[in-house]
Amino acid sequence: MSPQGRRNASRGKISREAIVAAALEVSDSSAGLDAVTVRSLATKLGTGTMTLYGYFRSKDEILDAMADHVMSGIELPPVEDETPEQALRAVAQAFVTLMTEHPSVSWLLSSRVTRSHASLKAAMEDVLQRLVNTGIPPETAVRCYGLLIQFALGFAAYQAPRQWGAASGDDGAELRRQQEHYWAGLPATEFPLVVALAPQLVMLPTEDQFDWGVELLVQVLARALEADAQHS
Amino acid sequence: MSPQGRRNASRGKISREAIVAAALEVSDSSAGLDAVTVRSLATKLGTGTMTLYGYFRSKDEILDAMADHVMSGIELPPVEDETPEQALRAVAQAFVTLMTEHPSVSWLLSSRVTRSHASLKAAMEDVLQRLVNTGIPPETAVRCYGLLIQFALGFAAYQAPRQWGAASGDDGAELRRQQEHYWAGLPATEFPLVVALAPQLVMLPTEDQFDWGVELLVQVLARALEADAQHS
DNA sequence: GGTGTCGTCGTACACAGTACGGCACAGGCT
DNA sequence: AGCCTGTGCCGTACTGTGTACGACGACACC
Secondary structure, eight states: OOGGGSOSOSSOSOOHHHHHHHHHHHHHSTTOGGGOOHHHHHHHHTSOGGGGGGTOSSHHHHHHHHHHHHHHTOOOOOOSSOOHHHHHHHHHHHHHHHHHHSGGGHHHHHHSOOOSHHHHIIIIIHHHHHHHHTTOOHHHHHHHHHHHHHHHHHHHHHHGGGTTTSOTTSTTHHHHHHHHHHHHTSOTTTOHHHHHTHHHHHTTTSHHHHHHHHHHHHHHHHHHHHHHHHHO | OOGGGSOSOSSOSOOHHHHHHHHHHHHHSTTOGGGOOHHHHHHHHTSOGGGGGGTOSSHHHHHHHHHHHHHHTOOOOOOSSOOHHHHHHHHHHHHHHHHHHSGGGHHHHHHSOOOSHHHHIIIIIHHHHHHHHTTOOHHHHHHHHHHHHHHHHHHHHHHGGGTTTSOTTSTTHHHHHHHHHHHHTSOTTTOHHHHHTHHHHHTTTSHHHHHHHHHHHHHHHHHHHHHHHHHO
């Protein structure tokens, strides 16, 4: 029988959930995803290494479970009578919140196709439903869904690495300062724009920029929807 | 002295460029980035493992060099008298071309801040120049630059994993078919939208979808630019 | 010929994921 | 009671990774 079928915790305090929680705790710390090691998880849980393989078939399955857990945690506050714009904004915000809360996990989200029913329902079905409920035609809703996920993914991918390596609490400010200094110090004859725009460039992976992009997307999607509505 | 300072190729046929080329060749094959191993590169080049450390301080430096090489290869066909829309389109296309040509390397591009002058010039300075040349205000050009890079990054991140694991030449079509089948087979009561929209969902990470997104972005950026122009 | 210096690489070590098999202990049987 | 079998636990060990150390050989110069 598959490992999942075992009665969980006959007497032990460890479980699938505990393992995933430990893994998320490690990866969300400054150490990052690389620190998620079968051995490190085992010691963190106070068990032997191979014990974990009683709950997961491989480390990859643990990573899958992490992605699933994070995905399932997506939160869309329920409302009624939303306009398409409001729904799009809410969905975009939900995605990016997800990814900034677990920065290192965003790699996983993109590289793993969602498999569990829980995360599938939360991250696809419910989100699509939310969009369709506002009157967006289903086919268009799918496109919007893809666009927003892609946008959030890109944001996470662009932002996350610039946070790593900074002491926690830094919020990446120190790293940004160093980066700005580096850019500003380039030869101005060869890099006139980079030198001049260094302050703006380092601000790219911030939430302000993200909001700016979301607003743009929402506007343009809304406009596309109106255009579609004319045709039908 | 640093390894880079050595006269390259006193008599050996191997060089920094050869190593990077081999690494790209491996990672672009179906094996993916995981197959880029110090040992695999060494055997591919017909040398000993440690020879590579005469050219790079660490494997990480090799990955940096790969990212730099790919970034430097960005191609923006020179034109004059472009409209902002045309420039934005060209830049977006250039970015995504880059990432689809080296799908697995797109991970690297996001996680590594550009360091070499060559890639900095090609991927930042020149791109920004291109945008500014069309009359876009520099600060806005930076925002557009970030948005486009982020968008391309998200596209690559969303598309790439769905190509891995497929035999080369498949172009991911077989994988897509399987995914569609899986989605379509879900319980329709719980996943009505996913089941109904399975065909559209699997088409999300395609270039058509990307073009759709680019057009949307370009239009809205252009409109935002016009609005800005009114104010000044 | 001696004596660097420099590119090459064989060996070895720490750490990764994980296969194998033994351990302890539960519960149901006789 | 005594046993037996299933089931979680995990010590050990194997393969594969990145890389430090130091030996080896080829050339340049005195």
